[in-house]
Amino acid sequence: GENVEQHPSTLSVQEGDSAVIKCTYSDSASNYFPWYKQELGKRPQLIIDIRSNVGEKKDQRIAVTLNKTAKHFSLHITETQPEDSAVYFCAASPSGGSNYKLTFGKGTLLTVNP
Amino acid sequence: DADVTQTPRNRITKTGKRIMLECSQTKGHDRMYWYRQDPGLGLRLIYYSFDVKDINKGEISDGYSVSRQAQAKFSLSLESAIPNQTALYFCATSDTRASPYGYTFGSGTRLTVV
Numbered sequence: 300g301e302n303v304e305q306h307p308s309t310l311s312v313q314e315g316d317s318a319v320i321k322c323t324y325s326d327s328a329s330n331y332f333p334w335y336k337q338e339l340g341k342r343p344q345l346i347i348d349i350r351s352n353v354g355e356k357k358d359q360r361i362a363v364t365l366n367k368t369a370k371h372f373s374l375h376i377t378e379t380q381p382e383d384s385a386v387y388f389c390a391a392s393p394s395g396g397s398n399y400k401l402t403f404g405k406g407t408l409l410t411v412n413p
Numbered sequence: 414d415a416d417v418t419q420t421p422r423n424r425i426t427k428t429g430k431r432i433m434l435e436c437s438q439t440k441g442h443d444r445m446y447w448y449r450q451d452p453g454l455g456l457r458l459i460y461y462s463f464d465v466k467d468i469n470k471g472e473i474s475d476g477y478s479v480s481r482q483a484q485a486k487f488s489l490s491l492e493s494a495i496p497n498q499t500a501l502y503f504c505a506t507s508d509t510r511a512s513p514y515g516y517t518f519g520s521g522t523r524l525t526v527v
Contacts (some may be wrong), residue, residue, distance in 0.1 A: 300472065308453070333515050342503065343456070345515035388455060392514075399514060400446065400471070400509070405455035 300325040303391050305404025312379050313412050320407045322389035323371040329391040330374045332365060333401070337386045347374070379411045416440070419504050419519035426494050426526055432523045434489045436504030443509050445487040446516065447471075447479060450501040459502075462487055463509075494526040 302325040312318050317326055324332075330351035335343035347390040349356045349363045349372065356363050360379075372391075386408050390401040417438045426432050436445065447459040448471075458471030460479040468479060476498065480488045491498055501523050505516040 305455075331514055342518040342520050343516075344518070349514055399444070399509075401516060402458070402462050403448075403456040405453060413477060 301329055301391055301402040303389060303402050303404045305389050305407060307407060309408045309410070309413060311410045312362055314379060314381060316379055318376045318383070318409055318411075320374045320387055320389070320409070321371060322373070322404050323369075323393075324391040324402075325370065326391070327370070327394075328388065328393045331392050331399075332363070333390050334361075334363060334374050335388045335390065335403075337388065337406075339385070343388060376409075379409075381411050381413050384409060384411045417504060417517050417519035419502075419522050421522060422520065423523045424525070425442055428495055428526055430494050432491045432494055432524070434491075434502055434504075434524070436487045436489070436516075436519055438485050438504075438506045438519075440506055440508070440517060442506035442517070443484060444507045445481065446505040446507075447472070447477075447487070448503045448505060450503060450521075453517070456503065461488065481514045491524075491526075494524075496526045498524065499526050500524060 305322045333348035336346045337343040349365050360377050362375045386406045388406050389404045392401045420435045444463050446461040448456040451457050457473050462468050462481045465481050478490045503521050504519040507516050
């Protein structure tokens with residue numbers, strides 16, 4: 300089955316700095332890669348995703364990049380703000396059919412210091 | 414608003430007791446999942462269901478069972494609860510017809526087995 304590794308497990312940055320979280324996956328059949336943000340005491344929420352036919356996707360201050368050859372993808376947050384503090388999870392899956400189920404990384408606790 | 418609802422929100426139970434966690438959704442999604450979240454271990458898949466007649470084991474199904482009573486309802490049972498099943502449990506849904514294929518998570522059930 301799929302295995303997703305996520306690094307770092309904790310990340311502390313100053314407000315305004317950039318943050319990068321990296322994930323690798325093992326199953327070459329995976330072609331859908333979402334990122335979730337979980338604030339303290341809340342449910343995980345989808346913040347951005349990317350499919351294997353795209354190398355990069357941006358949404359305001361967040362971006363995701365994908366290198367299918369190397370089997371890794373990354374989340375980039377620019378101009379970090381205290382409200383970005385949360386646990387971030389990456390995930391991977393084949394995108395459809397009976398194989399669609401997300402395998403998650405272990406999470407990254409991001410702390411943005413004012 | 415259409416949502417994914419889990420009951421109970423919190424539960425304390427004794428070792429050896431049978432307990433059921435319930436999930437219902439008004440999103441009209443066909444696929445439903447149960448995950449457990451443990452600190453440092455991320456989200457791990459217990460069971461998933463692609464329709465009422467389809468039930469599949471995830472990576473950590475031992476000690477758990479599920480029932481898909483209707484398209485909108487998916488219950489998780491712990492046959493004989495043990496302390497290492499203490500965790501935060503999330504139900505999630507997805508829609509085969511939709512793009513992206515991100516999950517919508519329920520608000521979670523915090524289960525403590527004493």
